[in-house]
Amino acid sequence: MERTEFNTNIGKRIRRVREALGMTREQVSEAAGISSQFLFYIETGRKSMSAKTIVNLAKALNVSTDYLLLGNIEPVSSAASLGTATANILRVLDGLSMEKLKLAETFLEDFSNGARKDAKKIRRP
Numbered sequence: 001m002e003r004t005e006f007n008t009n010i011g012k013r014i015r016r017v018r019e020a021l022g023m024t025r026e027q028v029s030e031a032a033g034i035s036s037q038f039l040f041y042i043e044t045g046r047k048s049m050s051a052k053t054i055v056n057l058a059k060a061l062n063v064s065t066d067y068l069l070l071g072n073i074e075p076v077s078s079a080a081s082l083g084t085a086t087a088n089i090l091r092v093l094d095g096l097s098m099e100k101l102k103l104a105e106t107f108l109e110d111f112s113n114g115a116r117k118d119a120k121k122i123r124r125p
Contacts (some may be wrong), residue, residue, distance in 0.1 A: 008045030010054075013068055015043040017061045019098055031060035 018028050029039040033056055041047035042057075049057075058065045066072045071094060093104055 003048070004045060007042075007048050009071065010068055011043040011045045013071060014039075014057060014061065016098070017063055018043075020101070021061065023061075028057070028060050032056040 014028075018025070025036045025039050025043070029036040032039070032053065034053060038047065038049075039057075042049055042053075054065050054068055058068055061068075064072075093101060096104065
């Protein structure tokens with residue numbers, strides 16, 4: 001993988017997590033001890049960062065450095081314990097836009113609620 005592509009992928013993951021958490025660039029940059037302009041450059045793949053900055057961003061976003069760097073399911077040990085099906089779902093969701101993630105979330109909630117209702121009907125005598 002080329003360096004600029006690597007930086008762009010890291011930046012996209014940082015931005016995706018930040019937006020999913022409803023955090024502003026200013027909030028994350030303050031928590032990570034960097035400027036919001038530097039965070040903008042990181043999110044757009046224009047700048048790389050030190051290991052210390054990666055660790056600080058991971059802490060600010062409550063994700064692993066492994067996720068930020070490589071896109072591995074967060075957290076890997078928990079994903080393994082969830083089972084193969086759940087891990088596969090998480091892999092599929094990882095590359096989606098925020099709009100598609102929201103649609104997927106709505107679908108999964110509706111699907112889950114329907115499954116719970118069906119299970120209650122089955123249990124009732």
